[in-house]
Amino acid sequence: MAIRKIITPPDPLLKKPSMLVAEVDDTIRELVRDMFETMYDAPGIGLAAVQVGVPLSVIVMDTSGEGEEPRPLALINPEVVWTSDEQREYEEGCLSVPEVYDTVVRPAEVRVRYLDLDGKEQERTFSGMDATCVQHEIDHTKGILFIDHLGRLKRERYLKKVIKKAKQAQEA
Numbered sequence: 001m002a003i004r005k006i007i008t009p010p011d012p013l014l015k016k017p018s019m020l021v022a023e024v025d026d027t028i029r030e031l032v033r034d035m036f037e038t039m040y041d042a043p044g045i046g047l048a049a050v051q052v053g054v055p056l057s058v059i060v061m062d063t064s065g066e067g068e069e070p071r072p073l074a075l076i077n078p079e080v081v082w083t084s085d086e087q088r089e090y091e092e093g094c095l096s097v098p099e100v101y102d103t104v105v106r107p108a109e110v111r112v113r114y115l116d117l118d119g120k121e122q123e124r125t126f127s128g129m130d131a132t133c134v135q136h137e138i139d140h141t142k143g144i145l146f147i148d149h150l151g152r153l154k155r156e157r158y159l160k161k162v163i164k165k166a167k168q169a170q171e172a
């Protein structure tokens with residue numbers, strides 16, 4: 001297992017749609033193990049493979065709170081097949097957009113089809129925090145960041161902030 005480096009803007013990979021996984025093999029399972037390790041270390045509640053520089057449609061998440069049993073979940077080739085009319089607002093953040101938080105409105109419930117780590121097709125309905133998280137991560141597989149859901153001015157301001165911080169860190 002290894003902690004992988006999380007990429008940030010202006011890395012062009014973050015804007016690129018990820019490729020579907022052709023076969024869930026040991027390489028994918030190793031990628032998933034590394035993604036969990038990277039996510040827990042950060043710490044975060046979700047991570048997409050593209051965020052560690054691998055443009056494959058793979059996401060991991062664990063929305064358990066402190067002191068709760070962990071609920072690790074890996075989804076390969078996830079696809080939203082149903083969304084509720086009811087919406088939910090949540091102040092989101094992203095490991096690839098550090099120190100930026102803003103409110104995003106998304107469907108309150110979604111049904112997602114995906115492959116599990118054995119390559120079996122599964123469907124699962126997500127609600128509450130899980131629904132927000134899974135939609136945020138699926139967005140990453142399409143090259144969409146949560147700040148892309150905000151207005152253009154906000155998005156540009158946040159991008160500038162992140163890129164400036166990264167430059168400062170490099171120079172330090």
Ligand SMILES: [Zn+2]
Nearest residue numbers: 093094095096
């Ligand atoms: Zn994110």
